[in-house]
Amino acid sequence: xxxxxxxxxxxxxxxxxxxxxxxxxxxxxxxxxxxxxxxxxxxxxxxxxxxxxxxxxxxxxxxxxxxxxxxxxxxxxxxxxxxxxxxxxxxxxxxxxxxxxxxxxxxxxxxxxxxxxxxxxxxxxxxxxxxxxxxxxxxxxxxxxxxxxxxxxxxxxxxxxxxxxxxxxxxxxxxxxxxxxxxxxxxxxxxxxxxxxxxxxxxxxxxxxxxxxxxxxxxxxxxxxxxxxxxxxxxxxxxxxxxxxxxxxxxxxxxxxxxx
Amino acid sequence: xxxxxxxxxxxxxxxxxxxxxxxxxxxxxxxxxxxxxxxxxxxxxxxxxxxxxxxxxxxxxxxxxxxxxxxxxxxxxxxxxxxxxxxxxxxxxxxxxxxxxxxxxxxxxxxxxxxxxxxxxxxxxxxxxxxxxxxxxxxxxxxxxxxxxxxxxxxxxxxxxxxxxxxxxxxxxxxxxxxxxxxxxxxxxxxxxxxxxxxxxxxxxxxxxxxxxxxxxxxxxxxxxxxxxxxxxxxxxxxxxxxxxxxxxxxxxxxxxxxxxxxxxxxxxxxxxxxxxxxxxxxxxxxxxxxxxxxxxxxxxxxxxxxxxxxxxxxxxxxxx
Ligand SMILES: Cc1cc2nc3c(=O)[nH]c(=O)nc-3n(C[C@H](O)[C@H](O)[C@H](O)COP(=O)(O)OP(=O)(O)OC[C@H]3O[C@@H](n4cnc5c(N)ncnc54)[C@H](O)[C@@H]3O)c2cc1C
Ligand SMILES: Nc1ncnc2c1ncn2[C@@H]1O[C@H](COP(=O)(O)O)[C@@H](O)[C@H]1O
Numbered sequence: 001x002x003x004x005x006x007x008x009x010x011x012x013x014x015x016x017x018x019x020x021x022x023x024x025x026x027x028x029x030x031x032x033x034x035x036x037x038x039x040x041x042x043x044x045x046x047x048x049x050x051x052x053x054x055x056x057x058x059x060x061x062x063x064x065x066x067x068x069x070x071x072x073x074x075x076x077x078x079x080x081x082x083x084x085x086x087x088x089x090x091x092x093x094x095x096x097x098x099x100x101x102x103x104x105x106x107x108x109x110x111x112x113x114x115x116x117x118x119x120x121x122x123x124x125x126x127x128x129x130x131x132x133x134x135x136x137x138x139x140x141x142x143x144x145x146x147x148x149x150x151x152x153x154x155x156x157x158x159x160x161x162x163x164x165x166x167x168x169x170x171x172x173x174x175x176x177x178x179x180x181x182x183x184x185x186x187x188x189x190x191x192x193x194x195x196x197x198x199x200x201x202x203x204x205x206x207x208x209x210x211x212x213x214x215x216x217x218x219x220x221x222x223x224x225x226x227x228x229x230x231x232x233x234x235x236x237x238x239x240x241x242x243x244x245x246x247x248x249x250x251x252x253x254x255x256x257x258x259x260x
Numbered sequence: 261x262x263x264x265x266x267x268x269x270x271x272x273x274x275x276x277x278x279x280x281x282x283x284x285x286x287x288x289x290x291x292x293x294x295x296x297x298x299x300x301x302x303x304x305x306x307x308x309x310x311x312x313x314x315x316x317x318x319x320x321x322x323x324x325x326x327x328x329x330x331x332x333x334x335x336x337x338x339x340x341x342x343x344x345x346x347x348x349x350x351x352x353x354x355x356x357x358x359x360x361x362x363x364x365x366x367x368x369x370x371x372x373x374x375x376x377x378x379x380x381x382x383x384x385x386x387x388x389x390x391x392x393x394x395x396x397x398x399x400x401x402x403x404x405x406x407x408x409x410x411x412x413x414x415x416x417x418x419x420x421x422x423x424x425x426x427x428x429x430x431x432x433x434x435x436x437x438x439x440x441x442x443x444x445x446x447x448x449x450x451x452x453x454x455x456x457x458x459x460x461x462x463x464x465x466x467x468x469x470x471x472x473x474x475x476x477x478x479x480x481x482x483x484x485x486x487x488x489x490x491x492x493x494x495x496x497x498x499x500x501x502x503x504x505x506x507x508x509x510x511x512x513x514x515x516x517x518x519x520x521x522x523x524x525x526x527x528x529x530x531x532x533x534x535x536x537x538x539x540x541x542x543x544x545x546x547x548x549x550x551x552x553x554x555x556x557x558x559x560x561x562x563x564x565x566x567x568x569x570x571x572x573x574x575x576x577x578x579x580x581x
Contacts, residue, residue, distance in 0.1 A: 132366065170441060222370070260578070
């Protein structure tokens with residue numbers, strides 16, 4: 001079976017994130033870039049399946065030059081090969097373009113049994129890319145998964161959302177997105193890091209993925225930012241040190257604010 | 261007036277509050293057309309309350325299998341109606357389910373998608389709060405029917421009774437090779453509590469709560485206020501509370517009228533999920549805790565005395581009024 005893991009490089013969340021003043025896209029120059037933590041867990045699930053059921057794991061990332069680091073990290077964890085979609089025209093790609101490009105990259109792998117992704121990225125947090133990729137590939141979508149079992153050509157998963165839990169079942173091939181609670185990802189070993197340097201990574205652009213497309217007509221985004229302004233930081237309001245009356249003071253405050 | 265599609269959130273018996281918010285937003289853009297996806301008979305139960313909130317038409321995609329598959333029945337229904345009536349926009353709630361439906365629909369229609377929208381104006385410009393509340397971005401959809409996922413709690417529901425036309429949609433059966441089947445469902449163990457992302461009040465506990473038992477204090481305050489319970493990642497990772505209640509960057513984003521943080525330090529990743537709340541109250545033992553720097557009302561104190569005391573105050577004042 002071929003497994004594809006979709007991974008994204010994101011700015012480290014501990015750092016401040018800013019939007020570029022010129023085109024309102026994420027300012028990546030000023031940011032520390034890391035492989036999104038949830039994607040390590042998607043990779044871990046793929047590698048567990050590789051060990052238990054046998055699979056070839058391809059890691060796919062769409063992003064600038066630096067995204068290669070994210071791919072190498074997953075190769076060091078044990079994935080077999082990488083596809084780096086890199087094309088300057090993809091700057092500012094929206095959810096639909098991202099999904100189209102990733103779907104096209106998955107198609108180049110062929111005979112894919114499982115596509116694994118994170119449930120949401122920490123930068124965009126659209127949480128819509130995996131569902132859109134599933135739609136474009138015509139695959140059953142098993143998303144927001146905290147437990148996964150793959151046996152005899154079927155996938156079963158426990159889905160978790162703010163409305164509760166659900167058990168999902170579908171035939172392979174399928175697309176799965178995982179939550180941060182699904183597993184603890186392995187650390188790449190020194191041997192893994194050395195081996196990753198020699199593993200094949202194919203760099204592809206839009207012309208490779210969409211040879212028939214008319215380059216002029218290729219839509220990168222279907223939305224336009226009219227305005228982006230930093231939100232004023234919140235400031236502290238009232239502060240009290242509890243002397244036994246804080247509960248009453250909070251209640252009074254809530255009444256004054258018509259919250260009670 | 262042009263039509264605006266609204267995907268109805270419901271539990272099979274009742275329309276969710278978030279749908280009324282969508283209908284209120286839709287009325288700014290055109291005539292709301294409610295799209296109901298559910299098992300046979302559902303539209304009969306929901307039609308009246310949709311019309312009371314301004315739905316000029318109710319498009320019913322009823323089928324026995326509507327509940328059996330994840331996401332695709334709703335996407336199929338919205339795609340079908342969109343191609344038929346060319347709406348000016350399609351609105352869904354920015355819940356986990358809603359965002360996934362929106363993503364699939366936008367991909368099928370090759371349309372612009374805007375998620376976590378907190379405001380829309382009649383010209384179609386949508387406001388989003390991004391990067392955990394640090395930027396306000398206003399955007400337009402420039403291609404295809406705008407697919408807009410509205411963050412729960414951003415709009416005030418309005419009653420506006422109208423006569424709603426009802427119409428049944430006949431959709432092709434779901435292809436089980438392309439859709440995941442839902443074989444079991446367990447609703448959130450919040451019982452009667454409102455959903456985390458929809459609640460007007462959220463009371464969250466952090467590592468300071470000290471254990472699963474300690475969360476009783478959090479739950480009791482939430483129940484007294486009619487709110488939902490949330491948790492920090494540290495509390496979830498320590499096994500104090502289930503993951504689906506995690507608030508923050510990798511948990512749920514909430515923007516209630518009132519957010520109460522008990523024993524939560526206020527790490528940037530937690531703030532990312534709650535700092536757009538209208539009012540924030542925090543209780544923390546440590547006067548240096550960052551959460552106190554943005555709380556509208558901060559208490560330096562022990563949550564195990566302040567929270568139960570507040571629960572008593574709330575209960576007494578509610579009983580008194
Ligand atoms: C990629 C990434 C994603 C993350 N995503 C999230 C996320 O989605 N949500 C999230 O919450 N975190 C997230 N985190 C973790 C985040 O960085 C913090 O570690 C976490 O929020 C801390 O939780 P806490 O405030 O409950 O615990 P702590 O930071 O340990 O704070 C506990 C607080 O409780 C107070 N306290 C203790 N006892 C009492 C008492 N009796 N009464 C009153 N106060 C008391 C203490 O003074 C302290 O301030 C993420 C981290 C990373 C790296
Ligand atoms: N540019 C990208 N390259 C590869 N995978 C991506 C990319 N963007 C999103 N994904 C995948 O989709 C998941 C959810 O992303 P999002 O819908 O943007 O929140 C991520 O965790 C990745 O697995």
